Amino acid sequence: MEAKCLKKINDRTLLTHAAVNPSEHHGFINPAIFRGSTVAFPNVAALAEGRQPYRYGRWDNPTSTALCEAISTLEGATGTVLCPSGLTACTTAILAICGAGDHLLVPDSVYGPVRYFCATVARRMDIETTYYDPRDGAGIANLFQPNTRAVFLESPGSGTFEIQDVPTITAVAHECDICVLMDNSWATPLFLKPLELGVDISIMAATKYIGGHSDVMLGTIACAPRAWEQVSDMHFQLGQFVGPDDVTLVLRGLRTLDVRLQRHQESALTIARWLEQHPEVSRVFYPALPSHPGHALWQRDFRGASGLLSFVTRSSSSNAVAAMIDGLKLFTIGYSWGGFESLALPVDPRSMRTATQWTETGHLIRLHIGLEDVDDLMADLKEGFNRLRNISDY
Ligand SMILES: *Cc1c(COP(=O)(O)O)cnc(C)c1O
Numbered sequence: 001m002e003a004k005c006l007k008k009i010n011d012r013t014l015l016t017h018a019a020v021n022p023s024e025h026h027g028f029i030n031p032a033i034f035r036g037s038t039v040a041f042p043n044v045a046a047l048a049e050g051r052q053p054y055r056y057g058r059w060d061n062p063t064s065t066a067l068c069e070a071i072s073t074l075e076g077a078t079g080t081v082l083c084p085s086g087l088t089a090c091t092t093a094i095l096a097i098c099g100a101g102d103h104l105l106v107p108d109s110v111y112g113p114v115r116y117f118c119a120t121v122a123r124r125m126d127i128e129t130t131y132y133d134p135r136d137g138a139g140i141a142n143l144f145q146p147n148t149r150a151v152f153l154e155s156p157g158s159g160t161f162e163i164q165d166v167p168t169i170t171a172v173a174h175e176c177d178i179c180v181l182m183d184n185s186w187a188t189p190l191f192l193k194p195l196e197l198g199v200d201i202s203i204m205a206a207t208k209y210i211g212g213h214s215d216v217m218l219g220t221i222a223c224a225p226r227a228w229e230q231v232s233d234m235h236f237q238l239g240q241f242v243g244p245d246d247v248t249l250v251l252r253g254l255r256t257l258d259v260r261l262q263r264h265q266e267s268a269l270t271i272a273r274w275l276e277q278h279p280e281v282s283r284v285f286y287p288a289l290p291s292h293p294g295h296a297l298w299q300r301d302f303r304g305a306s307g308l309l310s311f312v313t314r315s316s317s318s319n320a321v322a323a324m325i326d327g328l329k330l331f332t333i334g335y336s337w338g339g340f341e342s343l344a345l346p347v348d349p350r351s352m353r354t355a356t357q358w359t360e361t362g363h364l365i366r367l368h369i370g371l372e373d374v375d376d377l378m379a380d381l382k383e384g385f386n387r388l389r390n391i392s393d394y
Contacts (some may be wrong), residue, residue, distance in 0.1 A: 011074065011190055012258045018070040021252075026063070030251070033244045034061040037208050043155075059236070063244040067220075067251045074189045075202050077222035081235040082242045086205020089219025090114045090183060091121070093201050094150065097179045097227070098232035100126040102149035107134035107164065108355040109157025111183060115352060131355040135293070137165035141172045148176065153199070154183040156294070156340030159310060159347045159366060161285040161296025166301060170198030179227060185209070185338075190261055191304035200227040208338025210305060212253040212260055215339075260340070260371065267377065268369040274378055275311050278386045282362050283312040307369040308337050310347065312362040313388065317386075320355070320391035321346060321363045324384040330372055331380065337368035342377055344368075 009017070025031050037057040041047040054060055068080040077386035083089040090111070098104050106118055108131045118129040132143055134157045151173045155164035170180045182194040185205040194202040204210060206218040223231050265288075272286035284291070288305035298305070313321060325333060330342035345366045347356045369377065 006282045014073060015070075015190075015255060015258055018073040021364065030248070031062050033248050034063045034103075035244055040296070043056075050161055053150055058239060058241045061140070061244060063251075064242065064247045067247050067254070069222050070251065070254055071189075071204075071222055075222035076189075076193060076195045077202065078225045079232060080220055080222040081232055081240065082247065083219035083221065083240050084237070085114050085195050085217045086185060086203075086207050086219040086243050087111075087117075087184075088240065089203045089205070089221050090152075091117050092219075092238060092240060093181050093203055093221050093231060093282065094118075094122065094127075095152045095238070096231040097181065097201070098122070098127045099149075101147055103128045103130065103147045105130055105132055105140065105148065105151045107132060107144055107152065107154055107157060108353050109134045109160050109162050109349075110152065110154050110265045111158045111185075114152070114154075114183070133356050134164050135163035137168040138172050140169055141153070141176075144173075144176055144178065148178050150179045150181055152181045152183070153194075156186055156285075156287055156298075157322050159349050159352075159364065161287060161292070161294070161310060163264040163287050163292070163297045165297055166192075166194065166197045166199065174198065186306055186308060187302055187304070188257065188261065190257060191306065192302050195222070195224050197301060200224045200265040201231060205338075206250050206253075207336060208267050209261060209264075210253050210257060211250050211338070213249070214336065214341065216249040216253075218242055218246055218250045228375070261304065261306055264369060265304050266373055267371075267374040268305065268307040268309055270374050271367070271378060272309050275381075278316050278385060278390055280316075281311050282314050283351055283360065285310045285312075301327045306338075308366065308368070310364055312360045312364050316363065316388055317391065318363070320388045321365070323391050324363070324388040327387050328384050329380050330377055331367065337366075339368075340371045342368055342370035 022029055039054045071080040106129050130143055132140055146176055153164050173180050180199045181201040182199045183203045184194050185208050188209050202222045204220045206220050221231055269288050272284050272289050275281045286309035287294055324342050331342045333362045337343055347364045347366050
């Protein structure tokens with residue numbers, strides 16, 4: 001309830017005050033970790049009428065209610081549900097909206113495992129997927145069919161960072177009563193608020209920046225009024241549940257999201273500008289760079305850029321790229337991102353594109369810029385480029 005009065009407050013204040021209700025927790029700032037299945041009812045009448053706030057562990061508990069309330073406030077949502085991973089948040093949202101015979105539009109640069117879900121489970125359920133060029137704006141309407149039920153967005157795109165024209169796509173979709181879902185893991189609601197741009201369902205891998213410490217996996221689905229009932233029903237029917245320890249870690253991460261994102265942004269921009277000037281680099285994909293093809297859209301809709309970017313090396317051998325990455329001391333090789341640490345990962349978009357063509361000849365390397373000192377990170381990369389050049393020369 002209190003969260004509602006916070007809606008007009010700056011996000012920074014909101015992050016520290018949303019769903020903080022000490023009077024409900026014996027004065028302790030944070031909610032307790034409520035572990036449990038059975039919730040006791042005082043008598044049969046109370047059971048029959050279901051008249052108490054918590055009735056069964058899987059449905060709700062004070063720990064998860066606090067996180068849902070905080071996310072809803074931040075997203076400007078009617079309600080939020082929690083899923084055990086970012087991927088289950090994407091798939092649950094799709095299943096909530098699409099059924100047998102429906103058609104779904106998905107950007108070509110979507111997170112790979114969502115694509116896999118569409119090709120397997122969704123196809124088996126007779127949900128047909130068409131991939132579209134993420135750079136399409138109003139042109140996406142050309143792909144609408146009478147049975148198109150939903151448009152999925154992810155901006156920037158995974159690995160290749162295409163920026164989508166979110167308000168234009170939502171406008172043309174809504175004209176045809178098509179639901180718009182958006183994966184907003186990269187920006188978080190601090191840097192982009194999908195629901196304000198007309199999106200019906202805002203999805204996040206809270207595993208990434210919200211958790212922020214690479215120690216937890218969780219997904220959130222925040223809904224505008226018109227999608228809330230369908231999403232909460234599907235979530236309930238599938239029996240989705242996240243344990244209270246994980247919820248607590250994510251709630252804790254949320255409190256420091258603003259300061260962490262500011263540092264990720266500052267360092268990523270410094271490194272992106274430096275990479276752009278580097279002779280071993282042919283292209284840098286980071287929407288905050290004026291050279292990025294989606295920069296104007298990014299500037300119009302986003303309030304910031306986070307710490308994930310990619311770049312293409314000048315033509316070089318796979319061995320040279322491996323030597324560059326293997327020798328990095330401060331960048332870890334691994335999936336995911338959004339934690340405090342820097343990461344480096346070679347990516348091949350070719351295997352995951354059907355509506356667009358990846359024509360770069362160099363190697364694509366994705367970097368997550370962590371919270372380390374930015375000069376230390378650049379020195380590490382600089383040595384990496386030396387290894388790349390030395391091997392390429394032979
Ligand atoms: C990582 C990621 C996910 C999946 O999150 P998990 O918690 O790893 O399941 C979904 N979407 C995007 C854009 C991601 O980067």
